Amino acid sequence: MSRYQQSDPAAPDALAASISPALLRFFRCNWASRDLAEDLLQETFLKIHRMRRSYRPGEAVLPWVYAIARNVRVDNYRRVRRIVEHEAAADVLPEAAGRNDGLESALEFDALVAQLPDAQREVIVMLKAAGMTVEEVARATSSTVGAVKLKAHRAYGSLRALLTSRAPRRIGKQEAAE
């Protein structure tokens, strides 16, 4: 990031290659279709580029990047909501941009965490998929460590319920197939 701030020509490639996969997963896990996730990823990088001055050298990069990515996601959510509200009177409503499409083809992880409430999903994706610490997640979400721990605890509770309720259903399906 420091090299990027000093306009090292190799820095954009290195930055894009290192954080793009995790960011794409972050958007995908938050109900975005593949196309939308890629759009949001590009928008995030443009914002990162515009805000690159605000990164303080020596600080952790991930909270800075995810705070920006989260802001892009929230902005997009509000934009989509406004469009849907304004177009509610139309005869034929278009499908909300990629809410459920591709869920089946997505990674199982994405499909599993997609069933969690927004706040819990965000925390689990940052902790497990991006490999951030609780402190980093708290910084990225403008929250406190205690609040993040509480959300993670609730998310584990929801995941436990999801995973334990899934297992018998699968067995039931297998039995029916046999």
Added chain:
Amino acid sequence: MNRTDIDRVLVEKLSAQSAGCELRPELTQAIAERIGRNLSAVRPLRPFGYYAAGFALIFLAPIVAALGMLSTNGIARMSPAAIVLAFGALAICAALLAVSLAADMSPGSRRPAPSVVLTGGILLSLAAIFCVLLPYRTETSFWVQSGLCLQLGVVFAVPTAALAWGLLRRGAVLSPAMSGATAGLLGGLAGLAVLEIHCPDHNLPHVLAAHWGAALVCTAAAWLAGALMETRVRRA
């Protein structure tokens, strides 16, 4: 199923590859090219403490100016314990706001509390302190006196908030509405401190309506201005 089991399942699911979630190399390349096109060197933000001190100075400036320009009738009528409690609370609140504003300049910074909690908490705690400290009496010229004090408080609060916003804009503000409210409250607290020093009327309804009211009005106005800015930016 305990946490370790859930972690194991999550790791297994994460490591399972799927064509649907792989990053297209041309996308990474396009991003790198797009941001690489306008690449120029930038000077990073100064250390966190530098800006926190800047916001603290912005808070102190109108108070120092008021000490030179206005009478100190208010502070003269306060008991030493009330001075320590009222100005101690104001100093702590201003310090927390200065740290929060410095954190707002760089996304993902460590902050004392979420902005909403901090702003609401400060306003409510100050109101509670005034309710505990000050006596309740009915006044004959309540509206006239309160109107004058409110006006004076806002006159000192608005330039302070504007200066804080000017410094804030040197960083990257992700949420102009909440950062605006925080800057507005910093200005409002400066106005409140000026009124506490100058105004001899320490009657509870007057202090809540005019002194604390100045902080509330400034916070609300700054939040509104920030929200309008946020909406305009999002629509653009």
